[in-house]
Amino acid sequence: MLTMPVLLFFFFVAIVLFISFYLGKNANSSSNYFAAGGHIHYGVNGIAFAGDYLSAASFLGICGMIATVGYDGFLYSIGYLAGWIVALFVVAEPIKRLGKFTFTDALDAKFNNRGIKFTAALSTLIVSIFYLIPQMVGAGSLVTPLLGIPHHWGVIMVGGVVIIIVATAGMASTTWVQFIKGGLLVLFSTILSISIFVRGLETKPDQGGKVPFYEYQRIEVIQSDDAVGFAPADPEYSIRDYREVDGFRMAKLFEGETGRGWWVLRQTGDSWSLEETQCVYKRYDGGVMINGKAADADNQLRQVGDLVSIAGSTEPTGSIGPFRFLAILGNEETVVKQWKKIRIREEMDYVDVYVPYYSPGNRIMRPGIKFKVEGTPIQRMEFISLMLALFFGTAALPHILIRYYTVKDPAAARKSTIVAIAAIGFFYILTLFMGLGAMTNGVINLADSNMSAPLLARSFGVFLFSIISAIAFATVLGTVSGLIVAASGAIAHDIMDRFAGLNMTDRQKVDMGRLAALSVGLIAIILGIIFKGMNVSFLVGWAFAVAASANLPAILMLLFWKKTTAQGISSSIVVGIVAALGIILLSPDMFVRYGLPAASAPIPFSQPGIISIPLSFLTLITVSLMTQKKVTS
Amino acid sequence: MFHENVSSQETDHAVELKMRLGLRMFAVYGLVYGLFVVINVLSPRSMEITVLLGLNLAVVYGFGLIAAALLMAWYYNRKCSAWEESMNTVSDTDGKEA
Numbered sequence: 001m002l003t004m005p006v007l008l009f010f011f012f013v014a015i016v017l018f019i020s021f022y023l024g025k026n027a028n029s030s031s032n033y034f035a036a037g038g039h040i041h042y043g044v045n046g047i048a049f050a051g052d053y054l055s056a057a058s059f060l061g062i063c064g065m066i067a068t069v070g071y072d073g074f075l076y077s078i079g080y081l082a083g084w085i086v087a088l089f090v091v092a093e094p095i096k097r098l099g100k101f102t103f104t105d106a107l108d109a110k111f112n113n114r115g116i117k118f119t120a121a122l123s124t125l126i127v128s129i130f131y132l133i134p135q136m137v138g139a140g141s142l143v144t145p146l147l148g149i150p151h152h153w154g155v156i157m158v159g160g161v162v163i164i165i166v167a168t169a170g171m172a173s174t175t176w177v178q179f180i181k182g183g184l185l186v187l188f189s190t191i192l193s194i195s196i197f198v199r200g201l202e203t204k205p206d207q208g209g210k211v212p213f214y215e216y217q218r219i220e221v222i223q224s225d226d227a228v229g230f231a232p233a234d235p236e237y238s239i240r241d242y243r244e245v246d247g248f249r250m251a252k253l254f255e256g257e258t259g260r261g262w263w264v265l266r267q268t269g270d271s272w273s274l275e276e277t278q279c280v281y282k283r284y285d286g287g288v289m290i291n292g293k294a295a296d297a298d299n300q301l302r303q304v305g306d307l308v309s310i311a312g313s314t315e316p317t318g319s320i321g322p323f324r325f326l327a328i329l330g331n332e333e334t335v336v337k338q339w340k341k342i343r344i345r346e347e348m349d350y351v352d353v354y355v356p357y358y359s360p361g362n363r364i365m366r367p368g369i370k371f372k373v374e375g376t377p378i379q380r381m382e383f384i385s386l387m388l389a390l391f392f393g394t395a396a397l398p399h400i401l402i403r404y405y406t407v408k409d410p411a412a413a414r415k416s417t418i419v420a421i422a423a424i425g426f427f428y429i430l431t432l433f434m435g436l437g438a439m440t441n442g443v444i445n446l447a448d449s450n451m452s453a454p455l456l457a458r459s460f461g462v463f464l465f466s467i468i469s470a471i472a473f474a475t476v477l478g479t480v481s482g483l484i485v486a487a488s489g490a491i492a493h494d495i496m497d498r499f500a501g502l503n504m505t506d507r508q509k510v511d512m513g514r515l516a517a518l519s520v521g522l523i524a525i526i527l528g529i530i531f532k533g534m535n536v537s538f539l540v541g542w543a544f545a546v547a548a549s550a551n552l553p554a555i556l557m558l559l560f561w562k563k564t565t566a567q568g569i570s571s572s573i574v575v576g577i578v579a580a581l582g583i584i585l586l587s588p589d590m591f592v593r594y595g596l597p598a599a600s601a602p603i604p605f606s607q608p609g610i611i612s613i614p615l616s617f618l619t620l621i622t623v624s625l626m627t628q629k630k631v632t633s
Numbered sequence: 634m635f636h637e638n639v640s641s642q643e644t645d646h647a648v649e650l651k652m653r654l655g656l657r658m659f660a661v662y663g664l665v666y667g668l669f670v671v672i673n674v675l676s677p678r679s680m681e682i683t684v685l686l687g688l689n690l691a692v693v694y695g696f697g698l699i700a701a702a703l704l705m706a707w708y709y710n711r712k713c714s715a716w717e718e719s720m721n722t723v724s725d726t727d728g729k730e731a
Contacts, residue, residue, distance in 0.1 A: 071691055078669075078695050085662045085702050089655035089709065093648075327687030366680035366691040373677045380674045387670045391663075410645065411717060418706045425699040432692075560656075 005146050005466040012470045013161055016477060019176050021168055042412040044179050046419020049403055051178025053080070053394075053424055054185055055131075055479040056138030056450075058431075059472060061540065063456075064449035066435020067305065068338070070364035072371050073435055077428035079387050083394025084424065086552075088417040091395040094559050096404045096413035102486070103401040104494040107554055113566035114499055119573040121494035123550040124398040126577060128487040129523065130543040131399070132480060136528025137539075139476040141450060146469055152529045158473075159525035162480045166488065166517040174481040175406055181474040186423055188467055189430045192453070195460045196437035197325060202316035203307050205442040207459035213442065214302055216276040216356065219253075221265070230265070230272060245342045248355050261292060262344060262353045277355050278302060278339075278446065284348035301354065303455065305444040308335040308358060322433060326365070329436055334361030336439065339446055354446050364439075382607045386541070389609030393544030396551035399482040402489060480524065488516035541607070542584055549612035550576035557620050568624030576616035583608035647716035654712055658705050665701065669694055 040048070058080065065073030098106035104120035136155050143154030165173050204213040224231035228242045228251070237260075241252035249265040251274055261279035265272065278301050281289035288295040291302070310317060312333035320328070328334055336359050344351045363369070371386070372379035394400065404413045438444055438452035443459050445451050454472055458465035492512040497504050504512060531539075553576065554569045584590060587606035588598035672679060672694075680691035 071695075074695055078698055081699050081702060082662070082666050085659060085666075085705070088706055089659040089662070093651065093655075097645075097648075323686045323688060326692055327683075330681075330683075330687075330689045330692065332681075362681045362689070365689055366677060367673050368677050373673050383674060384670055387666075391666060411714070414710060414713060418710050421702055421706045425703050429696060429699060432695075 004462050005469050008466045008470040009146060009473060012474055015180070016161065016165060016173075016177050016474070019173050019180075039408065040175055040406040042407050042416040043419055045175065045403060045407050045412070045416035047182040047423055048175045048178035048406075049182075049400070049416060049420035050186065050423035050427065051180075051182030051475075051478045052399055052403060052482045053420070054182065054427060054475060055540070056135050056142075056472070056476050058427075059185065059189075059475050060138060060142075060450040060453060062428075062431045063435045063438060063453040064451070065370070066432060067438035067444050067452040068449045069370040070336075070359075070436075070439070071366050072369050074432050075367060075371065075387070076390065077431050079390025080394065081421070081425050081428050082391050084417065084421045086392060087395040087400070088414065088421065090559070091401075091555060092404060092413045092417045093410035095401055095555070096407070096410040102405075102489045102494055103398055103551065103555075104490065104498075106401075107558060107569060108498075110558065111566040111569075113570070115570035116566055116573075117494055117499040119570045120551075120554070121490040121499065123546075123573050123577055124490035124494070125487055126581075127396075127398055127543050127547045127550070128483045128490070128520075129527070130539060130546060131397070132483050132487075132520075132524040133527045133531050134539040135476050135480045135483070136524050137531050138450065139473070139480070140528060140532060141448060142454075142469065142472055142476065146473070151532050155525055155528035155532075158476060158480065159521050159528065162477055162484060162524075163518055163521035165477065165481045166484045166521070167514045174478070174485050175403075177474070177481060178478040181471060181478045182423060184467075184471050185475060186427050186430075188464070188471055189427060189434060192457055192460070192464065192468065193322070193430045193433040193437070195464070196433055196441070196456075197322060198319045199441070199460075200317040200320050201307060201310050201325070201328060201440055203310060203314045205306050205440065207303075207442060208461075210459065211303065211442065213306070218266070218273045218275050219263075221272045221274055232274065241346075243344055245344060245353075246340070248340075248342060248357075250342075250344065250353065250355075259292065262351060264355045275356060277353050278304075279354075280352040280447075282350045282352065301446045303443050303445060304337070304339055304354075304356075305439050305442050306337050307440050308337055310334060311361075325433065325436070329361050329440070330365035332360050332362040334364075335359070336361065336364050339444075341446070378604050381610060382605050385605070385607035385610035388613060389541070389545045389548045389607065392552045392609070392613060393548040396547040396555065397543070398490070398547070398551075399479075399486040402486050403482070484517050484520050484524070487520040488513045491516035491520070542580075545584065545608050545612065546577060546580045548609055549580040549616050553613065553616040553620050557617070557624075561621075561624075563624050563628060564620065565624045565627045567627040568620040568622075571623040572616045572620035575619040576612055579612035579615050580608045583611060644721075645717065646720040647713065650716050650720075651713045654709060658709055662701065662705060666698060669698060 062073050062076050065076065095103065095106045098109040102124065104117055104124065107120050108116045136158065139158035140151040140154040143149065143157060144151050165177060206213045219237055220233040221230045222233045223229065228239055231239060236255060238254045239251045240254055243250045250262045251265060253260040253263045253274060262277055263274040264277055266275050278291055280301065290299050293299045311328050311331040317328065337356055338359055339354045339356055342353050342355055344353055367373050371383045373383055407413050407416055434453050434456060438456040441456060441459055443452060443455040445455060454465060454469050457468035492509055496502050496512055497509055550573045553572050557564045558569060583603055584606065586601060586603045588601040588604065589606040591601040592598050680689060682690050684690050684693050
């Protein structure tokens with residue numbers, strides 16, 4: 001455990017708690033608790049928007065995805081940012097004009113309908129909880145290596161701090177935590193990107209001399225008459241098993257009587273060779289071996305990520321500018337070494353084999369590795385569906401929408417959105433540099449690509465690693481705080497006060513908000529522990545799809561179609577939630593998680609937006625037209 | 634409205650104009666974004682073409698979408714602020730303010 005990261009980590013927590021207790025003195029009214037009194041300056045609110053939005057998925061997930069699949073990861077950056085255009089041009093000012101504390105207020109402003117109150121609050125809760133899970137899982141992943149504590153204690157710690165933040169001062173402390181975190185994230189991401197340019201590109205990255213570059217071995221193979229068809233040229237080696245998995249020809253290699261794990265067959269010109277991989281043996285009795293030795297703190301998977309060729313050369317570039325950096329990586333003569341995980345079964349044991357493969361730069365720097373844009377019509381439709389959900393999801397996220405109530409008027413709401421677009425847009429450009437920096441600097445952890453950005457920072461020194469880790473932790477704190485405020489507002493304000501008609505006093509509303517924050521925080525802790533190891537960006541994709549399907553049609557039609565009725569809004573929210581969740585739960589991706597074959601899934605795609613968003617619109621229009629009479633009468 | 638906003642608001646006479654401009658700019662950006670998605674699906678290899686400063690179309694278009702968002706946001710705010718200033722001030726002078 002390193003001292004500086006731990007000290008900085010606790011320093012951050014101390015600052016956050018100080019802000020919360022200091023601002024908590026003023027959080028005695030519901031407007032102060034749920035909307036920071038509506039007195040936040042638009043500039044602060046704009047950066048706080050960035051803090052809210054740049055969650056663990058944005059910072060850790062996107063950088064990790066770019067590091068492993070290249071440009072495809074950057075598509076998330078583009079889609080997430082484009083979503084702010086919907087927020088600015090269509091949603092920001094009207095939502096501010098109509099609402100009070102929550103987005104349910106805005107939807108219900110015209111109708112005062114119990115159905116809207118309940119369905120909109122339910123949607124807020126569902127989206128918030130889907131968004132909370134990956135944040136808590138990310139928190140556990142981050143704190144575990146930093147403090148050397150088990151995942152569940154990491155989640156409990158984060159949950160505890162967040163509950164204190166939200167329960168003491170509500171939206172005021174949440175806003176300032178977001179502001180500090182958002183500002184620091186953009187600042188230190190800039191410093192990290194500049195460090196990448198100063199270091200330049202090389203074919204044998206050694207993390208600034210800290211970790212020696214590992215040369216993966218290759219051995220020559222020749223044709224043989226046996227069933228395998230080839231054998232090592234050196235008689236010291238032998239092949240004792242052979243499989244073809246996911247397009248890779250794998251051989252189980254022995255050196256004398258010593259097992260060397262699974263190697264991959266390669267063809268270079270007319271010659272053939274076996275190339276070394278990385279293997280994790282998972283024995284039936286629970287034992288784990290990594291690259292031939294028992295797994296422990298010192299024996300983990302080697303970090304990877306390097307270039308075989310830099311635009312046709314192997315000479316280091318020295319310091320380069322950002323455009324040159326991107327141009328070299330996109331060059332067709334640049335070759336990037338990438339890794340794919342495959343699973344091989346050996347009797348009762350499993351072997352996860354990380355197999356190297358080589359991609360030209362022009363392939364890395366365009367879509368197609370993760371998103372199969374050259375694949376089947378269904379695969380192409382999945383891509384369109386994801387881009388649609390990202391575009392329409394942002395302006396429908398409850399924890400983003402409630403931030404419009406912390407500023408004084410619609411003009412301030414508009415201006416804060418513009419500040420957010422500037423900060424978030426700039427940060428998303430940096431994600432491309434940080435992700436590609438991780439891809440080429442030998443810092444990718446094959447078992448957890450989410451740690452690419454912090455590990456890249458560590459290659460530049462302990463201080464940068466410490467500050468980036470602390471900011472990443474604050475990223476989780478900030479986003480979770482915002483989500484818990486949104487969820488507690490949905491419970492205390494929308495459901496208990498307005499839907500159930502409990503007619504609470506202002507003080508009771510604040511107390512109920514705090515109690516709701518405590519309850520949601522505890523639920524988040526439990527879910528964060530249960531969902532340990534689940535892919536962060538996968539769950540965030542759910543949240544965006546559900547938000548875009550359930551909330552956005554209701555918001556847009558309320559603002560721009562005069563025939564919209566309360567029944568239409570409630571129905572579209574319910575249909576949006578059910579359709580989006582239904583498609584996700586019956587998708588091939590989920591069937592794999594259930595342990596069933598993907599092909600047996602009744603729905604052949606996993607991204608629901610392209611179906612559920614139009615369906616929600618259609619429901620609203622149909623039900624509204626059918627209920628026009630009631631409105632007139 | 635059945636419940637008021639947290640902070641008191643004055644009547645904004647520029648609402649209609651701002652909304653119309655917002656919708657138009659949203660449509661323009663939506664088209665540019667849609668075109669990006671369509672090119673990726675129908676002709677992904679064209680994203681490899683080098684177009685500017687050694688950068689390929691994928692990078693230039695991606696950065697362009699981010700830059701366009703910021704530029705359009707700046708323009709939108711400039712127009713909206715100008716309308717708010719002129720229309721709301723004039724209304725106040727005329728004594729039409731609610």
